[in-house]
Amino acid sequence: MNIPVITIDGPTASGKGTVAQILAGKLHFHYLDSGALYRLTALSVMRSGINPDDTGQIASIASSLPCHFEKQRIFLEKEEVTDAIRTEAIGNMASKIAAFPVVRRALINLQTGFRKAPGLVADGRDMGTVVFPDAELKIFLTASVDVRAERRYKQLLEKGISDNMDSLRRDLIERDRRDTERKEAPLVPAVDAVTLDSSVMSIDETVERIFRLFVQKSNNCS
Numbered sequence: 001m002n003i004p005v006i007t008i009d010g011p012t013a014s015g016k017g018t019v020a021q022i023l024a025g026k027l028h029f030h031y032l033d034s035g036a037l038y039r040l041t042a043l044s045v046m047r048s049g050i051n052p053d054d055t056g057q058i059a060s061i062a063s064s065l066p067c068h069f070e071k072q073r074i075f076l077e078k079e080e081v082t083d084a085i086r087t088e089a090i091g092n093m094a095s096k097i098a099a100f101p102v103v104r105r106a107l108i109n110l111q112t113g114f115r116k117a118p119g120l121v122a123d124g125r126d127m128g129t130v131v132f133p134d135a136e137l138k139i140f141l142t143a144s145v146d147v148r149a150e151r152r153y154k155q156l157l158e159k160g161i162s163d164n165m166d167s168l169r170r171d172l173i174e175r176d177r178r179d180t181e182r183k184e185a186p187l188v189p190a191v192d193a194v195t196l197d198s199s200v201m202s203i204d205e206t207v208e209r210i211f212r213l214f215v216q217k218s219n220n221c222s
């Protein structure tokens with residue numbers, strides 16, 4: 001039997017991670033935070049001091065990332081890096097190295113390995129277009145730049161990090177541009193994706209919409 005996958009792709013701070021985790025919990029599915037893998041690679045690259053343009057070395061780091069996930073906690077070897085990988089500096093480095101095709105290829109097997117029974121919810125940029133092209137349901141989750149910048153600002157404040165709203169907004173636009181314009185696996189909706197604009201939708205409403213779409217699809221297929 002084919003193991004069902006729901007993919008949620010979209011730009012930064014559109015709510016993908018939050019919504020995907022709640023949905024996975026509701027369906028008792030596994031959860032893949034693919035952005036975390038790019039962030040873990042970025043953290044390792046920054047720490048190792050290698051040249052951030054040395055694609056071969058970065059791909060080699062990505063292909064043997066010593067990481068593991070425990071519920072909502074993320075580890076690199078034995079060190080918990082759940083918060084350490086969430087900074088905007090790591091996000092920007094992740095977006096730079098994510099543009100290298102060899103790095104993307106090096107992370108494919110790790111990502112597809114998350115597809116286990118009874119199912120998977122995967123969030124990122126290319127989950128529906130590249131990694132799980134046969135997913136049962138593909139969502140492209142967006143929100144306006146202003147709403148996303150505001151959400152990220154509040155999220156950082158809750159973690160005790162006070163950022164400058166203008167530079168945060170600029171970084172967010174720049175990261176979206178880089179992710180959208182790159183040649184390999186750009187941030188675009190899959191042709192068969194349902195686009196949801198969450199600018200005026202709460203987290204619960206968004207989860208409910210996707211849940212209902214999935215139930216409808218599953219009923220149509222059975």
Ligand code: CDP
Nearest residue numbers: 012013014015016017018151155201202203
């Ligand atoms: O994973 P992604 O970068 O797309 O976004 P996220 O980290 O899930 O969400 C960014 C922030 O927006 C979090 O603090 C969420 O709680 C918040 N959020 C919201 O307020 N309303 C939504 N509809 C979705 C997310």
Ligand code: CDP
Nearest residue numbers: 012013034035036038094095098124125126
């Ligand atoms: O949480 P947020 O949406 O800000 O970022 P993320 O999902 O943690 O991803 C960090 C960066 O990794 C993104 O800006 C992308 O450049 C890259 N990424 C990617 O290229 N493909 C994915 N499937 C996931 C992330």
